[in-house]
Amino acid sequence: MARSKAKSNASSHAPPIEWAVAIISTVLVIAMLTYTLYHGVSNSSRPPVITVQADSVIDTPGGFLVMFSAMNAGDETAAAVQISGELMRDSVAVEESDATIDYVPSQAVRRGGIMFSKDPRMYRLELRATGFSRP
Amino acid sequence: MGTATDRTRTMPFLTGLARAFGGAIFFSLPLLMTMEMWWLGFYMDRFRLALLMLAMVPLLIALDHYVGFKEEQTTWREDVPDGMIAYGVGIVSSCGVLLLFNVLNLDMPLQEWVGKVALQAVPASFGAVLATSQLGGEKADEEQRVSEEAPEGGYWAELLFMLTGAVFLAFNVAPTEEIALIAFQINAWFALAIAIVSLGLMHAIVYAVEFFGSPGLPEDIPAWSVFIRYTVTGYAIALFVSAYVLWTFGRFDGDPLIVNTMQTIVLGFPAALGAAGARLIL
Numbered sequence: 001m002a003r004s005k006a007k008s009n010a011s012s013h014a015p016p017i018e019w020a021v022a023i024i025s026t027v028l029v030i031a032m033l034t035y036t037l038y039h040g041v042s043n044s045s046r047p048p049v050i051t052v053q054a055d056s057v058i059d060t061p062g063g064f065l066v067m068f069s070a071m072n073a074g075d076e077t078a079a080a081v082q083i084s085g086e087l088m089r090d091s092v093a094v095e096e097s098d099a100t101i102d103y104v105p106s107q108a109v110r111r112g113g114i115m116f117s118k119d120p121r122m123y124r125l126e127l128r129a130t131g132f133s134r135p
Numbered sequence: 136m137g138t139a140t141d142r143t144r145t146m147p148f149l150t151g152l153a154r155a156f157g158g159a160i161f162f163s164l165p166l167l168m169t170m171e172m173w174w175l176g177f178y179m180d181r182f183r184l185a186l187l188m189l190a191m192v193p194l195l196i197a198l199d200h201y202v203g204f205k206e207e208q209t210t211w212r213e214d215v216p217d218g219m220i221a222y223g224v225g226i227v228s229s230c231g232v233l234l235l236f237n238v239l240n241l242d243m244p245l246q247e248w249v250g251k252v253a254l255q256a257v258p259a260s261f262g263a264v265l266a267t268s269q270l271g272g273e274k275a276d277e278e279q280r281v282s283e284e285a286p287e288g289g290y291w292a293e294l295l296f297m298l299t300g301a302v303f304l305a306f307n308v309a310p311t312e313e314i315a316l317i318a319f320q321i322n323a324w325f326a327l328a329i330a331i332v333s334l335g336l337m338h339a340i341v342y343a344v345e346f347f348g349s350p351g352l353p354e355d356i357p358a359w360s361v362f363i364r365y366t367v368t369g370y371a372i373a374l375f376v377s378a379y380v381l382w383t384f385g386r387f388d389g390d391p392l393i394v395n396t397m398q399t400i401v402l403g404f405p406a407a408l409g410a411a412g413a414r415l416i417l
Contacts (some may be wrong), residue, residue, distance in 0.1 A: 036253060106246065
């Protein structure tokens with residue numbers, strides 16, 4: 001092949017910067033590949049385990065907005081995650097509201113908001129995930 | 136090694152590198168702006184992702200052997216480092232654009248970063264390799280065309296280009312829901328029609344239509360031989376690529392074989408056009 005002849009001594013013609021870039025690239029590829037494989041092996045495929053916590057309460061013209069974060073401690077991604085919030089007084093739900101998050105990947109945190117007409121600070125706020133689908 | 140010669144060698148390399156980045160972003164931008172690709176990045180099977188990354192290495196090196204992103208190929212060739220550089224460029228450019236769109240941020244776990252970037256690096260690194268062929272000057276183009284038509288590389292190079300074109304187009308369409316939706320909407324007769332149209336268009340694009348860069352029908356080889364060796368083989372490659380990409384994206388999971396086949400034929404349509412188109416462009 002015409003090209004192969006020129007190639008035989010190509011390595012001696014390559015400038016140091018080319019080798020540097022090539023080595024960085026190779027390290028990058030191997031690192032990502034190794035990490036992905038490691039993650040695949042160590043993954044025990046636990047289903048999504050979602051915990052929800054309230055971050056802040058904001059007064060808005062449309063009501064009281066509770067900003068929350070949903071954390072997935074499982075190994076699988078949860079899709080269409082339904083978050084329900086209840087304002088409790090003496091184990092009686094005074095108000096209920098809900099929100100949906102598209103995806104909460106494994107080990108990731110996703111944020112959202114949930115609206116109440118009563119001030120959540122006056123009650124005990126219970127936030128939890130009520131369901132999800134697999135992507 | 137003197138500084139003067141270093142500089143004369145370094146500048147073309149940097150120009151090639153810049154061109155590779157341009158090609159990577161240009162080719163992968165539609166997918167970088169596709170949300171299904173971001174989602175696949177974190178939920179797709181890790182082993183399938185690793186297999187995809189692994190398969191990219193020989194493919195990029197082989198592709199670089201025939202295309203490459205350097206101007207002076209005679210003195211600058213070294214396929215393995217070049218293939219890896221193209222992959223590296225694909226990774227870095229994908230990461231940069233995803234950061235720009237806030238699709239990646241510091242709140243996200245490392246596995247989400249790696250998954251999203253690894254997936255986007257596939258079309259992006261193709262773009263990096265093809266940058267010279269697509270965005271390069273007239274001179275580089277002509278040199279390549281001459282060498283590609285040399286009898287040695289001929290048939291296998293053609294198959295490689297078809298494979299690359301099929302992977303690229305399949306990648307662009309497969310992440311969307313529409314492939315499954317179309318597969319549900321059609322029956323066997325539609326699938327058969329799609330297959331026939333795919334084959335016909337492939338054959339027409341490459342041989343019947345005298346586009347620029349078309350190899351043309353060799354005089355002494357019968358038409359049926361060309362049809363079998365190029366068009367049918369190319370379509371088989373397109374179907375294989377479609378099935379592989381659908382499986383990699385988890386689109387086959389839980390569906391009966393008939394649905395998988397339908398999806399493969401549907402995705403085979405763009406993949407076949409990609410395969411045929413790549414032979415003209417590359």
